[in-house]
Amino acid sequence: MRAHHRRRALTLAGAFGVLVVAAVLAWRSWPSGPPPETTEIAAGRALAQACSVCHALDLGAPPRVGPHLWGIVDRPVGAIAGYGYSRALVEAGGRWTAERLDRFLADPAVAFPGTAMAYGGLTDAVDRARLIAFLATLRD
């Protein structure tokens, strides 16, 4: 009688163990999705709301007041076909490196005299770094 009970207890423990292993395997194979956003990028995303008034952020979006900003980090300056850039940007040449964006966003009118971007600038360097970190995510 006692041996019979012990066997049943062992069988139950075994079944429970199989369930635990199955649950862990199911959990581990669950699609994990994109990695969580860093707090720097999340802060930059919030700051970019101010840009969205004039700029779409997605690829190929029609210009608003300004051209879309998809892929802006490393994009050639003044490159969106069909957008009427100011001479200041047309003649600037080169690409939007993070460093150049930093100067432009600090004070557009000083960095590119004659620019049509009517934006006063983001004076806080830490905020500019956050914003540029977010802009760098706007790519495939």
Ligand code: HEC
């Ligand atoms: C009031 C409208 C307005 C706001 C707000 C604004 N922009 Fe602009 N932006 C423009 C216009 C207009 C241009 C085109 C400038 C030119 O041709 O001189 C431009 C151009 C740009 C360019 C150059 C794009 C290219 O293709 O070379 C970048 C980069 C840019 N803006 C980033 C930003 C960011 C980031 C913000 C938010 C901090 C912002 N802008 C806020 C209107 C705006």
